[in-house]
Amino acid sequence: MLHLPLFLIFGAICVAGAINLLVQRHPINSALSLIVVMASLAVEYLLLGAEFLAAVQVIVYAGAIMVLFVFVIMLLNAGEEEHTQGSRVALLLGVPGIAIGGVLVAWTVLRHSNTEAVALGALPGPPKDVARLLFHDFLLPFEVTSVLILIAIMGAVVLASKPGAIVRDRRPEPAQEEKRELAAVGKER
Amino acid sequence: MNSLSEVPLAYYLLLSGVLFACGVLGFLIKRNIIAIFMSIELMLNGVNLSFVAFAAHWHALSGQIFVFFVMVVAAAEAAVGLAIIIAVYRTRETLNVDQINLLKL
């Protein structure tokens, strides 16, 4: 029950968040509105019966990926963005273009759907069924993505670490060692 | 079943389309490289919603599995992409894409 009102409420929050992402000049505000979009999308997934997916959406997307974004924004101390020539051209061409494309898509979608409706809980996505599918039918893609993740982690570590930080000479400098010994016996100059 | 308990598939597709369009627009008009990156995430989210809606529509869970893979790819992309952004910031000291247009320093 009450599927449609819930869909409309959270759909409106989604769209409002997405538009706020575009309007805000400061990246941290954009990041927060993206988090709002993701959280309300999780509710939409719940309405579609995909419980496990909703939880994963919150944990992975809103809780991990977006924390990474916020972390980088904080780390680089990103300020407000300034508009340039390029962004003005994109704005002038992009908004009408997207609007026309959107209207076309909406018209197509609405014209071809007269009676199709998705009932709430029509397809329960209990974790067990999802797991069976993931670890039986899609086992190979699953394993391949794990390799992808591993490569991505290594790539991120190599890219983000300072040049020369990974290959480090582990031998302590002799001068420092000597100084430490002198300090230990209390003879430091 | 009353009319309040079901949502037409078209509505979900519309919402997903609107989110995707917002993502494309953000990709075009944003000048901060992190914001551009977030627009890409928004597009991925829009597509995910249509996958889940179709999964519910056709009673096939494999649509949901697809979303898992999209999430994994998004996570990998975020990790590598943000690392690249940090590396770029370290050499250029700016996040404005208009000033990151040279292949050499």
Add this chain to the structure above:
Amino acid sequence: MSITTYIIISIIKSAALISILLTAVAYSVWLERKVSARIQNRWGPTRVGPFGLLQPLADGVKFIFKEDLTQPYVYKTLYIAAPIIAVVFAISSISVIPFGNSLTIPAFSLGPLGTVGPITTPLQITDLNIGLLLILGITSMGVYGVALAGWSSNSKYSLLGGLRASAQMISYEISLGLSLVGVLILAGSFSLRDIVDSQRHMHWYIFLQPVAFFTYLISAYAETNRTPFDLPEAESELVAGYHTEYSAMKFAMFFMAEYANMVTVACLATLLFFGGWLGPVFGPPIVQMLLPVVWFCLKVFFFMFLYVWVRWTLPRFRYDQLMAFGWKVLLPIAIANLVVTALVVAWRA
């Protein structure tokens, strides 16, 4: 049960649980001060009420009447939103935690309004299929409160605290989640009620999953920013970390969020590893109904005590040690435990 009764009961349960949780939070502060004082051979709060029992009340009044400073250099919207985010997420995770079996209210009369039939309701706001995942999700969202507080304060100590907190919480969330998977494999459900039910006859998972329990406990301490992992608010290096610039009620909200998170973590440890409300049950029906709740509270109290005990026993980690420990020690142990558990379960099946 009609929908009206259901809604009324849910509202009553939510209100009762939130007020109990907030009282528990206030008194865990009292417990912390008292126990830490005894560990250091002091008395702790003694002036307000017997044994200082009214001290939380006095503290609350003090927080309300203090001047609420908002520095001119802060990023105002997020500065105000951050403590609210922290406290809301900390409190809302209580919604799926079960406290006991179920409560039966016998039929009673409301006079002219008619009679209310006997009502049996589980001692839990709602039992979700994905209860444990919901708690993990809410915990992962709680990072934003700390991170945004650090960023929006626009002060170097706060920023360092916020950065440390977000890096630390992401890192330890992985080993936290992986240590829980071992229990999930054995229980075969995400519902906290089912997990407790699968521990009947003293099959507590602490005996079957001791390694998972200790990885869980350590990473949970890091998640809640408690010593020895309280780097985000290390007072000897960062003044007060992410809440340096906060005062009065906003500071109190961070305080409440931290202790509410501690209570949640203690509840989870009890439910997943110590059999939740299971324990010897005897006596007349009313006692039989309430004893599980008593066992649950005792177990949670033990974990709260352990928090304070650990705090005044272990010194703080250095930051690079913290990261190295999380990624190079805790995570491999959690993965190894998971693999061994999965192999054993698959072999026995």
